[in-house]
Amino acid sequence: MTRDRTMSTETKPGYELADFAEIDGVPCPCGTARRAFADVEDFPGTVHVTSISAEAKLHYHKRLTETYFFLECGPDAKMQLDDELIPVRPGMCIMIRPGTRHRAVGTMKVLIMVLPKFDPADEWFD
Template identity: 60%
Template sequence: MLGPEVVDLTELPGVECPCGVARRAFAEREDFPGTVHWTQIQCDAKTHYHREHTEVYVVLECGEDAAIELNGRLHPVRPMTSVLIPPGTRHRAVGEMNVMIVCLPKFDPQDEHFD
């Protein structure tokens, strides 16, 4: 078992994703089953889904009109809103927001699917 680890998400490289720019932590940890992502969403994201991943979004900051679209239905969000997104759920962020995402199992870009 590996020891504890502290990661400054602001120092991780940003990676373009369907939602904006993600900074992902703990992908290399064999003793942790998931990844943690700080994602900055600058505009409406592309609708996508995952066959294997479950995601939990925690909204840190967002505009007044921000929402999460789940299977075609808009759900308004505000800071400290948490959203559970099971596999197969078509989803996207609408509006600008900063979110923390916990992804289980570990994020795999091959598990991003678009209709």
């Protein structure tokens, strides 16, 4: 078993376990992200639980595809995707391709699957 406070991943034969309650949050353009599985060589992506603040910044990725699954959000929550505002609610999911400018509008908590693995050098702002 291996443990790293920033990743909090437990390695066992046949599976990996991440406890997001034990993963340290890091600042991101959206708010605060807790990222898992970055250190798992045979997993092609990362999984994040992100608390999005009202000050989320419009950004895009040149290589990364992100899939947002909305866990919690207010009744007026939206996603800005390029020039379009999409209303969202818990239980919805949006896949965001590379090059799509995006940001959350309103506070929310989301599960984000990132493929390939998240790379902070692939966050771009206009």
